[in-house]
Amino acid sequence: MRVAVAALLVAAAAGAQERVPEPLGLMVMLKIVSYDTAFASHGAGDFVVLLPYAPGDEAKAHELAAVGAGLEVKSIKERPLRFVVVPLTELASKKGAAVLLHPGLSGAKAALEKAKEEKLYVMSFDEALVKEGALLGVGLANGKPQPLINVAAMRAIGADFGPVLRLARTFQ
Numbered sequence: 001m002r003v004a005v006a007a008l009l010v011a012a013a014a015g016a017q018e019r020v021p022e023p024l025g026l027m028v029m030l031k032i033v034s035y036d037t038a039f040a041s042h043g044a045g046d047f048v049v050l051l052p053y054a055p056g057d058e059a060k061a062h063e064l065a066a067v068g069a070g071l072e073v074k075s076i077k078e079r080p081l082r083f084v085v086v087p088l089t090e091l092a093s094k095k096g097a098a099v100l101l102h103p104g105l106s107g108a109k110a111a112l113e114k115a116k117e118e119k120l121y122v123m124s125f126d127e128a129l130v131k132e133g134a135l136l137g138v139g140l141a142n143g144k145p146q147p148l149i150n151v152a153a154m155r156a157i158g159a160d161f162g163p164v165l166r167l168a169r170t171f172q
Contacts, residue, residue, distance in 0.1 A: 019103075020145045022067050022125065025138040026100070028145050029123045032136055032168075033098065034076050037160045042121070043097050047079040050096035050120075052088045054106035061085045064102050096120060101129055119157040131171045135159070139169060 020028070033039070049068060053061035068083035075081050079097075086094045088107050091114045098121035101108050108126070112133055115122045122134040130137035130148045135157065137148035147168035149161060161168070 018140060019125065020138045020140060022064065023071065024145060025125055026064075026068060026123075027071060027073060028138045028147060029100075029136045030071075030073060030076060030081070032147050032149070032161060032164055033121055033123075035161050035164050036121075037162055038158050039077055041158060042119075045079065046082050047076045047098070048094075048096040049081070049083050049098045049100050049123075050091060050094055050115075051083060051085045051100050051102065052091045052105070052107075052111045053085065053102075054088045057102070057105055058085070060102045060104070064100060068100075091115070092118065098123060100124070101126065101134060116153070116156065121157070121159070122153065141169070 051061040051065050062085055065083040065085050073081060084096065088111055091111055099111060099115040101111055101122065101124040103125050105111065108129055112122060112129060116133060121136065123136045124130055124134040125137065127137055127139050127148055130150050133150060133153050135150055135153040138145050139148050140146065147164060149165060149168040150171045152172055154161060
């Protein structure tokens with residue numbers, strides 16, 4: 001019994017280390033956005049990151065908004081950075097520059113589709129969502145953060161991350 005509990009604890013610890021901590025991951029994704037050579041064509045004014053939630057997911061969205069508000073970075077290319085929590089059903093009607101999909105979001109695929117229609121930067125902590133069409137994510141490579149970029153999504157919104165692509169793990 002003790003061996004089984006110890007094995008579960010080791011597995012849980014390993015699983016926790018398989019993801020980049022959210023503050024660091026968010027910083028990396030926002031930094032990548034700043035490298036977009038077409039950044040100026042993606043709006044003006046505040047750089048608003050929308051955090052959609054489905055019923056029951058609101059706490060996680062607010063938690064990520066607090067993480068974002070606590071970052072040292074307060075602007076992207078002189079555009080003030082704001083994080084706005086929004087119900088998933090209102091995502092299309094809210095004005096934003098980016099969408100951050102939190103891990104385990106119920107309705108993530110619907111949020112992804114709405115964000116793609118609006119040609120927003122779509123960021124996710126979930127590598128599977130980057131493979132499915134989210135623009136940016138952050139994974140681990142040899143214990144260090146590595147950008148994840150969906151090249152098809154990048155082209156679809158007219159973004160160009162240039163030299164970052166050489167460092168990133170890319171998906172089509």
